[in-house]
Amino acid sequence: MRRWNGWGDSANNYPLKPSGLRFVQARLGRAEPLPDAELQSVLDQVPASRLAAHPLVSTDPEIRVRHARGQSLPDWLAMRSGEFGHFPDGVAEPETSGEVRKLLSWAEQHDVVVIPYGGGTSVAGHINPQPSSKPVLTLSLARMNRLVELDRESQIATFGAGTPGPQVEQQLREQGYVLGHFPQSWELSTIGGWVASRSSGQQSMRYGRIEQMFAGGKVETPRGTLEIPAIPASSAGPDIREIILGSEGRMGIITEVKVRVTPLPETESFHVAFAPNWDTAVELVRGMTQARLPLSMLRVSNPEETRSHLMLAGHEKLVSVLHRYLGLRGCGDEKCMITFGVTGERRQSRQTLAAARQRIRGAGGVVIGTLLGKKWEESRFRSPYLRHGLWEHGYVVDTFETAVNWKQVTPAMKAMEQAVREQAGDGEQVHVFTHLSHLYPQGSSIYTTYVFRCSASYPETLARWQAMKQAASEAIVANGGTISHQHGVGRDHAPWLIHEKGQEGMAAIRSLIGHFDPQQRLNPGCLIQDSDVTDKQG
Amino acid sequence: MRRWNGWGDSANNYPLKPSGLRFVQARLGRAEPLPDAELQSVLDQVPASRLAAHPLVSTDPEIRVRHARGQSLPDWLAMRSGEFGHFPDGVAEPETSGEVRKLLSWAEQHDVVVIPYGGGTSVAGHINPQPSSKPVLTLSLARMNRLVELDRESQIATFGAGTPGPQVEQQLREQGYVLGHFPQSWELSTIGGWVASRSSGQQSMRYGRIEQMFAGGKVETPRGTLEIPAIPASSAGPDIREIILGSEGRMGIITEVKVRVTPLPETESFHVAFAPNWDTAVELVRGMTQARLPLSMLRVSNPEETRSHLMLAGHEKLVSVLHRYLGLRGCGDEKCMITFGVTGERRQSRQTLAAARQRIRGAGGVVIGTLLGKKWEESRFRSPYLRHGLWEHGYVVDTFETAVNWKQVTPAMKAMEQAVREQAGDGEQVHVFTHLSHLYPQGSSIYTTYVFRCSASYPETLARWQAMKQAASEAIVANGGTISHQHGVGRDHAPWLIHEKGQEGMAAIRSLIGHFDPQQRLNPGCLIQDSDVTDKQG
Structure with a gap:
């Protein structure tokens, strides 16, 4: 069963290896764990629901606890301490767009705040109920988890928005296809959540970010149903998909997602190499990327991450042999680990791999092969x-x-x-x-x-x-960075958004929220802070 | 000098070849040309300007004639007949974003309608002044035509929005870079116009549509200046670039465009092949595309276009030899011409070319080589x-x-x-x-x-x-198509937009226009028809 106070299924345990613990202790000193709260003590805090009864809405305390928090560090501390703060007044799990529509009408009728909920994996406070004089309904898409349609010729799959990563890929794999969206949260996060938060996956180099995959779909907005057709490309005005991408539940509830899929690749492998130092490594991967080498993933760790990664992996003896070998080949203390993948047709993959190896060696790097690459693959969601x-x-x-x-x-x-x-x-x-x-x-x-x-x-x-x-x-x-490349804005990053969007960009987003949701019923405070979302001209 | 009543520079003439004329006559019968109007007769029709004097605004009749029409068929008939209908009251050619800002303020002060003008190459009525009780100012970006900045490391170039295709590429080529956006209108259309109308170029397979190139920039809106930073990717809310892409002058005047550029390719070549018939050809090119073969362009003509293309090209004897040769190889009357290009690193190009040839031959097609490919390249903007x-x-x-x-x-x-x-x-x-x-x-x-x-x-x-x-x-x-893949909406396609965007999509665009331009001063009637742009809720 999924943990109520942490990540993943309680059957999955990955304790720190002894060498990893020693490494952390050496860096930070020994530490004392804080005491964990029991579920019952949290259940005892859950107040009576303020919601009117509705056949699709559960007000069961445990369900409310399980939908109250995401996976940010503050969420973690809240769950571990048992100090949740706020709970939704109820949780709905509709099975169809029609039911979502009805719940929205009901929410309007009863003046209820609605928080759309995908996998609950936000690390930026997207789904946390805020203190509110209105009752709060968390609307989970969990039951809309099926592959609805597959157009093989056009390679477009339609999914219920609540389909989590493993079920997306499993249902596609049965048909011979892959979506290829693998965010770190893949085990639990959902296809609708990826769209709502502009997610990016580990193999975005091949499959694209969710922006490139999202072909269209259906969104239930307080104004009405927004249907976005899947057209391969269009010059007909602003792209409505790009308004919904990153809308974080403020403009409507995504119920159906059409995505671009590809046939299962002939071959896929992941490889590890090392570069002698950071500057060389960055120059190298920049060159590979700018040359459009069709890798499916590429990652470079700085020296400290490289050291940490090797120590936390365990296998002390093997790692020590590796250090010595790399040292002899010019990759010493400042070495940087490069992980890269090739995915696709056999011949093209072979050619790509050869080109990558050539570039790495040309930069004084050492290609280790697939052993560590396999390790990465096995533990990619860990x-x-x-x-x-x-x-x-x-x-x-x-x-x-x-x-x-x-x-x-x-x-x-x-x-x-x-x-x-x-x-x-x-x-x-x-x-x-x-x-x-x-x-x-x-x-x-x-x-x-x-x-x-x-x-x-x-x-x-x-x-x-x-x-x-x-x-x-x-x-x-x-430093001119976006406040989030892959985690979204939520409530935690909202104060920083203006640095990226500017005054007029913020005003445009505010205006769109006001357009779709004039009552501010959907996920208020998320993405845009202002309590008053309606646009003040001038 | 640029023609006042047609396409391109008057020095460029490409009369129909005799074989082409015979071909058309055989298909359609002989025809009688309609009489062309003289420029003077049009100048005589230009009414007095209703604009107050402004140092940046010219009210010269010929300049007003030259900015009154685009390149649609109705525009052509208007220009050839001399029945222009409406003219702008004046034309401004600002040199800086600051001047654009000032002109917008001046337009507000004097209640003037403003039509942003790039290269004037619209084929959908984007820049045509409409009957209006208010004076109409056409604001041309023609003088903002320079490469402002080039970040070589990040491969981002900043251009004045009025830079036309040849000047974009020439200024980049001097620095060793290419943008690679080659719409049919390339000789005259501008980088800002490409963004405003979501343009696509002949080598979009390699370089992407303008959506993929447009990294950020500056837009002067009636509300204020919208600055869009060039961030490689972001999950922080809706993408403001995608609101400006396709905005067709309704939300602001794009003054500066940041684009993603690439170093000049090592090699580039274009090739022609033939497939025996349409269904085979479509299956073949779909397969090549879905296998992500990194071609830089790919085009397939149906049998009638193939015949027309070969006849209009002239070279009757050569073409007749070709027909015979292809016939012997299984490509007869129903044959379809396939044009494809490879661009990039020498080794990868060679591999791509080999893979393409193999697929074409595997489908019963015949690869002709580069002779006809060169012809395509020479006449690509003709x-x-x-x-x-x-x-x-x-x-x-x-x-x-x-x-x-x-x-x-x-x-x-x-x-x-x-x-x-x-x-x-x-x-x-x-x-x-x-x-x-x-x-x-x-x-x-x-x-x-x-x-x-x-x-x-x-x-x-x-x-x-x-x-x-x-x-x-x-x-x-x-048939579920977009009303425009590359020409934009303008006024001519506006009635059809709702079929793509739906009621709620239209309402969202209307709302954005109302947000940025509450007075409907910018290009009214373009993109969205309604005379009342402000959003009526419910």
């Missing part, structure tokens, strides 16, 4: 479980991310890492490392992970995190 | 001149286009061609042919050309065209 493994030992892990143009990649990364380190507090260490995982000809995403010790209490731990998050966000916008 | 060549002999040519999913490609093409044929009138023939020129894994553009005889008068010729255009547009939307 990172969210790392929070559990560290938490047990008194450590907290979180991540933040952005995308910047190539010119800014290294300065932005340094500024982001530095900002977090500076906020650690008196004599306290933070372990910070970074990778680039979505590379574009114009620039790259930057994904930073940081680990620190729990403070003596939950509130102090949260305060420490807040200081680091604030500093990191400031560093991001100061 | 089609708009064809209207002149035919007109001299009493024939009219026009085109329309759409994009549909693969499932609909052949039915839509047949319906579109049939619709035009049926509208020719009593015993009158229309010569109709089609190609697919922008291919996507999900579907393809369909581009149909039709040639017919002038009627006895201008109004009758226009009426015949209107009947055909109406029928073609109906066939497009009945």
Whole structure:
């Protein structure tokens, strides 16, 4: 069963390996875990529902607890401490667009706030009920989880918006197709949630971001039903899909998603190489990307992430042999791990792989082969479980991310890492490392992970995190980065959005929200902060 | 000097070749040309300007004539007959965003309608002044035609929005870069116009549509300046670029365009092949596209276009040898010409070319080589001149286009061609042919050309065209096509937009226009028809 207070199914456990724990302890010092709350103590806090009865709405306390929080660090601390704060007054699980429509009408009739809910995996506070004088209904798309239609000739699949990653791929695989959207949250996040939050997956280099996959669909808005046809390309006015992409539940509830799919690839493999240092590594991957080498994924870890990754992986002896071998080949302490994948037709994949290897060797790098690549593939969705493994030992892990143009990649990364380190507090260490995982000809995403010790209490731990998050966000916008390349805005990033969109961009989004949802019934406070969403001219 | 009543520079003449003329005469019968008006007779019609004096605004009659019409068939008939109808009251040619801002304020102060003007190449009535009680100012970006900045590391170039195709590429080529946007109108159309109308170029397979190139920029809106930063990718809310793309001058005046550029390719070549018939050809190019073969262009002509193309090209003897050779190899009367290009690194291009040839031969096609490919390349921007060549002999040519999913490609093409044929009138023939020129894994553009005889008068010729255009547009939307894949909406396609966007999509666009331009000062009637643009809720 899915955990009520953490990531994934309770059957899945990935405890920290001894070598990993020693590594973290050496960096940060020993730590004391904070005590976890019991589910019952949380259930006891759930207040009576303020909702009128409705056949599609459950007001069961446990269901309300299980839909109250996402997966951000504040969410984690809330769930672990048992201090949830707010709960939805009820949870609806409609099975059709028609039922969603009816629930929206009912919500209007009863003046209810509605929070659309996909997989509940937001790390930016997208689905958290806010204090409100109105009752709050969380509308989960969980039951709309089927492949509705597959047009093989045009390679377009239509899914219920609540279909989670594994069910998307399984239903397609049975027909010989793949979508290829693999965000870190893939096990739990849904196709509608990907659209609503402009998600990006690990193999975006081949399959594109969700923007490139999203061909059309159906959105139930407070104004009425918005149907977006799947046309391959059009010059007929602004693209409505691009208004819904990233709308984060503010403009309507996505109920049906049409996506561009491809036949299952003939072949797929992942490989690891090392470059002698960061500058060489960045130059190398920038060159590979700008030459449009048709890789399916490409990731480069900075030296600290490389070290951490190898230590946390376990296999001490093997790793030590690897260090020695790489050292002899010119990749010493400052080496950077490069992971890359090829996916597709056999012949083209072979050619791509040869070209990639040639470039890596030409830059003084060492290609290791598929062993570590296979390891990456096996554990590609395991990172969210790392929070559990560290938490047990008194450590907290979180991540933040952005995308910047190539010119800014290294300065932005340094500024982001530095900002977090500076906020650690008196004599306290933070372990910070970074990778680039979505590379574009114009620039790259930057994904930073940081680990620190729990403070003596939950509130102090949260305060420490807040200081680091604030500093990191400031560093991001100061370096021309987007406040989110893949996590979305939610409530946590909303204060920073203006740095990317500007005054007039913000006004346009506000105006669209006001257009689709004049009552501000849908997910208020998400994406755009202003309590007053209606556009004030001039 | 640029023609005042047709396409291109008056130094460029491409008269119909004798074999081409005979071919058209055989299909349609001999025809009588309609008489052309003289410039002076048009100048005599230009009324006094209703504009107050402004240092940046010219009210010279010839300048007003030269900015009154685009390049649609109704525009052509208006220019040739000298019956222009309406003229702008003046033309401004600002040199900076600041001057554009000032002109917008001045327009507000004097209650002036403003039509943003790029290259004036619209074929859908984008820039035509409408009857209005308010004076009309055409605001040309022609003087904002320079490469402002080039970030080599991030491969982003910033241009003044009025830079026409040849100047875009020339300024980039001097720095070793290429944009690669080559619409048919390339000689005259501008980078800002491409963004405003969501343009697509002949090598979109490699370089993308303008949506993929447009990284950010500056837009002067009646509300204020909208600055869109160039971030490689973002999950932070709706993409503001996608609101400006296709805005057709209704939301603001694009003054600066940032585009993604690439280094000049190592190699580029264009090739021609033939497939035995349409169904085989479509299956073949769909397969090539869905396999993501990295071609830079791919086009397939239906049998009638193939015949026409070969006849209009001249070289009768050569063509007759070719027909015989292809016939022996299984490509007879129903053969379809396939043109394809490879662009990029030498090795990858070689591999792509080999894979393409293998697929073509595997489908029973014949690869001819680069001779006809070179011909295509030499004459790639010559089609708009064809209207002149035919007109001299009493024939009219026009085109329309759409994009549909693969499932609909052949039915839509047949319906579109049939619709035009049926509208020719009593015993009158229309010569109709089609190609697919922008291919996507999900579907393809369909581009149909039709040639017919002038009627006895201008109004009758226009009426015949209107009947055909109406029928073609109906066939497009009945087959699930976009009303425009590359020409935009303008005023001519506006009645059809609702079939693509739906009621709620239309309302969203109307709402955005109302947001940015509450006074409806910018290009009223373009894109969205309603005289009342402000959104009526409910």
